[in-house]
Amino acid sequence: MSVKTHTNRSIRGWIAIMAAGGLLALAGCGIDEPSESGDGDAGADSSDGAEGEDPIQIGISLPLTGDFSEPGKGVQRGYEAWASYVNENGGLLGRDVELTILDDQSNADRVASDYEKLINQDGVDLVFGPFSTRLVVPAAQVAMDYGFLFVEPAGAAEEVFNQGFTNLFYAAPAVAQDHYNYLAEHIEAMPEGERPQTAAYAAMDDPFAQGTAYGLKEKLEAMGVETVADEVYPPNTTDFSSIAAKIEASDADIIVGGTQYQDAVNLIIALQQLGYQPDLAAFSTAPTNPEFAAAIGDKTEGILSPTGYTPESTYPTNAEFVEFFNQEHGSEPTEDEANAWTTGQVVAAAVEGVGCADPSPECQGQLIDWLRNNEVETVVGPLTWDAEGRPQGAHLVQQYVDGEITIVLPDDAKEAEFIYPKPEW
Amino acid sequence: MDLVVQSLVLGILLGGLYALLAAGLTLYFGVMRVVMIAHSAFLILAAYLAWWFTSTTGLDPLLSLLFTVPLFFVTGVFVQRVLIARLKPATLTMMSVLLTFAIALMIEGMLGFVFSGTQRRIQLPYSGASFEIFGARIAVVKLIAFALAAVALAALYLVLKATRFGQSLRATIQNSEAAALVGIDTKKVAGYGFGVGLATAAVGGTALALDATIYPSLHWHWIGPLMAIIVVGGLGSVPGAAAAAMVLGVSQSLLQIPMGTTWAQTIFYIVLFATLVFRPHGFFGGRLAQRF
Numbered sequence: 001m002s003v004k005t006h007t008n009r010s011i012r013g014w015i016a017i018m019a020a021g022g023l024l025a026l027a028g029c030g031i032d033e034p035s036e037s038g039d040g041d042a043g044a045d046s047s048d049g050a051e052g053e054d055p056i057q058i059g060i061s062l063p064l065t066g067d068f069s070e071p072g073k074g075v076q077r078g079y080e081a082w083a084s085y086v087n088e089n090g091g092l093l094g095r096d097v098e099l100t101i102l103d104d105q106s107n108a109d110r111v112a113s114d115y116e117k118l119i120n121q122d123g124v125d126l127v128f129g130p131f132s133t134r135l136v137v138p139a140a141q142v143a144m145d146y147g148f149l150f151v152e153p154a155g156a157a158e159e160v161f162n163q164g165f166t167n168l169f170y171a172a173p174a175v176a177q178d179h180y181n182y183l184a185e186h187i188e189a190m191p192e193g194e195r196p197q198t199a200a201y202a203a204m205d206d207p208f209a210q211g212t213a214y215g216l217k218e219k220l221e222a223m224g225v226e227t228v229a230d231e232v233y234p235p236n237t238t239d240f241s242s243i244a245a246k247i248e249a250s251d252a253d254i255i256v257g258g259t260q261y262q263d264a265v266n267l268i269i270a271l272q273q274l275g276y277q278p279d280l281a282a283f284s285t286a287p288t289n290p291e292f293a294a295a296i297g298d299k300t301e302g303i304l305s306p307t308g309y310t311p312e313s314t315y316p317t318n319a320e321f322v323e324f325f326n327q328e329h330g331s332e333p334t335e336d337e338a339n340a341w342t343t344g345q346v347v348a349a350a351v352e353g354v355g356c357a358d359p360s361p362e363c364q365g366q367l368i369d370w371l372r373n374n375e376v377e378t379v380v381g382p383l384t385w386d387a388e389g390r391p392q393g394a395h396l397v398q399q400y401v402d403g404e405i406t407i408v409l410p411d412d413a414k415e416a417e418f419i420y421p422k423p424e425w
Numbered sequence: 426m427d428l429v430v431q432s433l434v435l436g437i438l439l440g441g442l443y444a445l446l447a448a449g450l451t452l453y454f455g456v457m458r459v460v461m462i463a464h465s466a467f468l469i470l471a472a473y474l475a476w477w478f479t480s481t482t483g484l485d486p487l488l489s490l491l492f493t494v495p496l497f498f499v500t501g502v503f504v505q506r507v508l509i510a511r512l513k514p515a516t517l518t519m520m521s522v523l524l525t526f527a528i529a530l531m532i533e534g535m536l537g538f539v540f541s542g543t544q545r546r547i548q549l550p551y552s553g554a555s556f557e558i559f560g561a562r563i564a565v566v567k568l569i570a571f572a573l574a575a576v577a578l579a580a581l582y583l584v585l586k587a588t589r590f591g592q593s594l595r596a597t598i599q600n601s602e603a604a605a606l607v608g609i610d611t612k613k614v615a616g617y618g619f620g621v622g623l624a625t626a627a628v629g630g631t632a633l634a635l636d637a638t639i640y641p642s643l644h645w646h647w648i649g650p651l652m653a654i655i656v657v658g659g660l661g662s663v664p665g666a667a668a669a670a671m672v673l674g675v676s677q678s679l680l681q682i683p684m685g686t687t688w689a690q691t692i693f694y695i696v697l698f699a700t701l702v703f704r705p706h707g708f709f710g711g712r713l714a715q716r717f
Contacts, residue, residue: 070542070543231685231686233687238638241564241567242677242678243686245435246681248431262544262638269552273566274562275555291544297552
């Protein structure tokens, strides 16, 4: 998920130009063919056949190559699993669904033209969103210009919701700023004497990662926890020893990381190398990654992370999803795949609720209105949205307890007791 | 004060690693005027081999050097003799950028294909271990990486200064026509020189893997700073690259205290820019840069 920022003016300029050329050449070799076009009538307009027989065409653009290719492929697996599940279970409004997935190469210009093409030339009936804030914003703009409903699986940063989109819904439990809400509530409920007094923050210069850390920072500062270190680093940072040295020197009671993956792992190890022992260590994204424990070893105990999804959750449709996904892929779904599936569930609920699935502004308008006024039962829990499309929930908080990542907050969902202060690492 | 001492120590350790990673890069240019964009890709390849070696055998990653160093040497000779030697001398520098860029893309793609894009890290029992000296904490893995760099650079220096091959190599660097006139087989020397450069990449990649999370596209983050180091140090000069690496590593680490991470990274390019404006041949390298 890391995003590379090239800063050298001379050599890297060259590289960028040639990389672009290379990618264009790759694209020419056909990776942006629709990856699931069924009987080959992906471009057919749904209105030229009888209602109830034509499949419902769903247009999607995903970053299958480039910076976001790993999570992009996860979202693709989630969408495809959802489509085959729906088709095996009688379809949507009695019609099969058919996905047209284009590759936007993690490129914001490309994602806009992809949706333009899907809506205009291919005449799709519905669209699903791409991955990541940076691609969701331009894609949502195109969808809004055509009056399309736009449900997306991965644009959690505030800048998605303050653009004035009236057609956008984020299919996950909470926006980035609210990921740590349960943790903030828990700290606030602690007796005055036990609460941490000082906090250090380290956040990647990325709207999502920074949003999670600063959401908690705002709440902790409001309850009187002093900020003693606040480090922001560019996404291409690989050496975290100096950041760790500053945090160690601040001797903060707790450390909060607005992180993706490699930055969290490198920062945690750099902090351990300096002998820094906080009472609480919370990092977004990385700790829920299966590779995390393999990288950190036996020093994970007590590390916290917010999570939007776990395969163990007991929401009504989740068991079927995990079982179906396991059959298709032989592994349990991750958050990216679950959010893609959730996107499918949200759009399907609206389509079933209104009884239409076509590109006409009337139908799309009805779908949007339906989602404004209804709650949808999904694999990540029941979802409702505010007027800008922010989901109204919070993320579960997980903690490493006895070497396993376990839900500890909120109280009604917990699998183990919240450990504070955390054991030494 | 503690923070300054700590940052200074971290900077020195970082500078040592930079020196090792940049050594091969300056050698290729010195010997053959080749700009080797793929050097950092080979570093990551070596890091992956060390990770793969440790995760399959359970042995210490340093033991992987026993086979990666010879493998990289042979690969280097092969790449030079089969690919780079075929480029026209008149456009060698320019064309070598394209050629080695292609090699870098191939290595990155192959790593992604074989090991997937998942980010990996070697799990060592001593990865978080450290000891305290003069109020600064020194991580064991960083010290090992620094020691590897010191040993590898000292060995490289000895090879260049004290062996017959080293003399031929330096003669080829200084003036390849004259070297050929006195009977040095410059083609063979160039091949071996390239092999030695790539062998340092094997050592550097393993040192890097001890304390880094690796992924196939990581090499793009490294090539820029490494290029800056060899230009500042004077293209073709191994001691120059080492000195520049140390200066830049320490400045980056110290500047991070007042400026933060984002701005501290720009030190490389500010110094690069200043070098090109005021001392285009670098601080150690003589007149080579004029031909760049």
